[in-house]
Amino acid sequence: MAGVAVSTTINGDTIEYLCQPDETLLDVLRDRLGLTGAKEGCGTGDCGACSIILDDRLVCSCLVLGAEAEGRRVETIEGMAHGDRLHPLQQKFLEHAALQCGICTPGFLIAAKDLLAKNPDPTEEEIRFGLAGNLCRCTGYDKIVRAVQDAAIVMKQA
């Protein structure tokens, strides 16, 4: 099978790669580009562990083909902090212990960032529904919701 040449922007950098026509963007990120922050929990778009932002839209990268990233903007967890300065969501996840095993954390952070970009002042219910596409098996979501609430306050003040 012939490879597809793709030119895209990932976390602000221009990236070029060859991938197979049936290869998912998640596999490209993880196996070709070494960006293993996005996790494969299911491969069917049910768990959200592979969440990324594609042109301002939250998607499961396991449901996007690598070839579809051509000419688009991809944001992954690896681009969330600015240098050694954590994004407020990252900082609040740490402070609230919103992670135990941490496997779902990159997906949650990306989903929460997308949520707050669209709704900077969400209610608890809006947070819960906004993050309903991401599965966490450790925390019972309590501390995740609190971390997002707290981050929203910090981000509004900034």
Added chain:
Amino acid sequence: MVEVTLWGSLGALAGGKSKVEIEAKDIRELFRKLAEQYPGLEPLIEKGIAVAIDGTIYRDTWSKELPPGAEIFLLPRLAGG
């Protein structure tokens, strides 16, 4: 001499007894003498048995002493998550 209580299923392998008297100063000696006196227990002891001494469960500590008059209880060794 300590009195050792065997859990239900274990008693069947000790000739139907639920309590046995053993002269033993520690868990090692207890296991050795139990295996000698009740050969049916030996495979289970080999596989691993827990010993509760006054309610505290010990799994692997042969050297643990059995205080006189203590309540000694043999239990199956458990799996956890």
Added chain:
Amino acid sequence: MNFDPRYSGRNFTSVGTRPLRPDGVDKVTGRARYGADFNMAGQLVGRVLRSPHPHATIRKIDTSKAEKLAGVKAVITAADLPDLTDGDAAMYDILDNCMARKKALYDGHAVAAVAAVDARTARQALKLIEVDYEVLPHVVDVDEAMKHTAPLLNDAIFTEGLEEKPVKPSNVTKRTQFGHGDIHEGFGHADFVVERSFKTEQTHQGYIEPHACVANVSSDGTADLWVCTQGHFVYRQHCAQLLGMEASKLRVTSSEIGGGFGGKTHVWAEPVALALSRKAGRPVKLVMTRDEVFRASGPTSATSIDVRIGARKDGTITAAEATLRYSCGPYAGMWAEIGAMTAFACYRLENVSTVGYEVLVNRPKTAAYRAPSAPMAAFAVESAVDELAKEIGMDPVEFRIRNAAQEGTRSSYGPVYGPIGIGPTLEAAKNHPHMKAPLGKNQGRGMACGFWFNFGGQTCTDLNIGMDGSVSLAVGTVDVGGSRASLSLVAAEELGIAYEQVKAVVADTSSLGYNDMTDGSRGTFSSSMATISAARNAIKILRERAAQMWDIPVDDVVWEKGYAIAKGEKYGNLAALSLREIAAASGKTGGPIAGHSELVADGAGVSFATHICDIEVDPETGATRVLRYTVVQDAGKAVHPTYVEGQYQGGAAQGIGWALNEEYIYGKDGRLQNPGFLDYRIPVCSDLPMIDTQILEIPNPNHPYGVRGVGETSIVPPLAAIANAVSNAAGVRMTHIPMSPPRILAAIEAERGD
């Protein structure tokens, strides 16, 4: 062991605070490396071929076509994993579960595996493997499997534990019994008796990270394994035994682990990956798909339980009995036995009897799931307890308080309890504002108690003090939920230094002595004991070095709050030496300073919890909503309270999923119909309310800081608490878990006589 583990009742400086975890930044930036995040040069992709049949004899496997496919580097079957278990039945079962030998015993049972240059080639190769199956009749239901007409999974199994030796083989591998007193007499004194039968369906641990490993076997007989596991030392033992290697030649590194909950306590794919690597002569990465995780790993037992409890008018329980049948998958287990031990552990009972039956079915091999077997038994018992309280006309909390076990009570499983927390958790629940909050229409409140043993076990820890005075703590228990933070707090506490001065890592199997796995809520309990012991050994050396620096006898040096102090007026002019100062001079005073500890952590205190929840039921659809949830649990001593709360909340959430939604659904063909997160629905954020927690601290007398395990107990009460709440809301007793909308609706309609 010259270490005194007794509780000392000290005041704490670091323990009980809530610092950020040391592995946190890596986890919020995507840098933490989990099972599937590691790669090696020249690595192949491993894939497993699985049986589509729930029960079939494997007549022949032809791998020749797959072997000829370009890019395929190795194909293996059971023949490549010969039986080296030497009569060890439990290990043989693990081997057979990794790769079916004579029969495929469940839908998803591995029968062959390939290693190829890429995933696509590996998938193609699987399609070219020809397996000649003779399909056999199957059975997946626990009650059906016990019938004498049921298809037999293994005709060499005769039920153990019966009074008379059976003459016919059976799917029941073992009968076990616990209890004391005379239940016949006890029921004779009862004014009220409740008797009911309950069922719970099989659930999966549901860790978000699928099993994943990278195996690299060298031609010199050494090997490396990178793997997500709850116990890398246990995995080393298992893999070395199954592959005929010396354990010391296999170095196992535990990756960050993306959830385990008991499901990553024994090997599944790892021996297969090693065998593929050995055959191919190249590293092999093997990652399960979610479909494989559901079909072939986990799950917990499905159960069928009968309970009978009698009480006097005054609310005193006079007798209690239960018969518990637990599915084990196709291999013998001790799941019903644990259920039989835990069922009535919360209560003070003069007459109690429980009987457990271990039952083989054509489902995946049952694995531990967080306080394994206890939630189902608690569901049955706590449902009956609630009903009995109602019949007597007593408040369910008061009824439980009246019958709660206490220090000195003979437990239902045998020994007499030391200081325990069931009474205090009940009192705390009784006084919790949640209990008095008003309820609306179609809403019900339920509560329930739960018990779990907690384990200790073999533990080994190294504490190395650098020349700059910073401390490296190497532990051997895998960190599943923040234990590196809690163990760093313990090291800081004992040494009298700042938390930030300690860095904890989980060492690989070649760098540290053997450790039992992180199961039985033992991680923080056991490793904190070993850490305290290691720190005390280091302090002994620090005192010796300070004595040398001062040129005074070591007996005159004490250790206080991170400083060596010369004791006595004659040393009045000697300024205290800090750990940093002693460390800086260590090159001249005898070399590196370290403390080590190898011990068996015994005396893990038993743990109790009481949960309260409010549920709203839609009587038209049977749909439920969790309105409010409160967890009260004894932690002994909460080392890092935030992560203790996290354990309470996480266990409750898993229990809520189990109670209301999650179940394995098998078709008539014996195939699993919902092996994915879309159809096996675990709770999502919008399904749950905040989960309130209350930590009680009743010190464990067998730990220097009073610590008890906290990880598992929180999943024990939810099934029952929610069943009681749903039953109260719907006005009908629910006896089948999960209480999915169709089941609730059917129960409501049956009650109405529709």
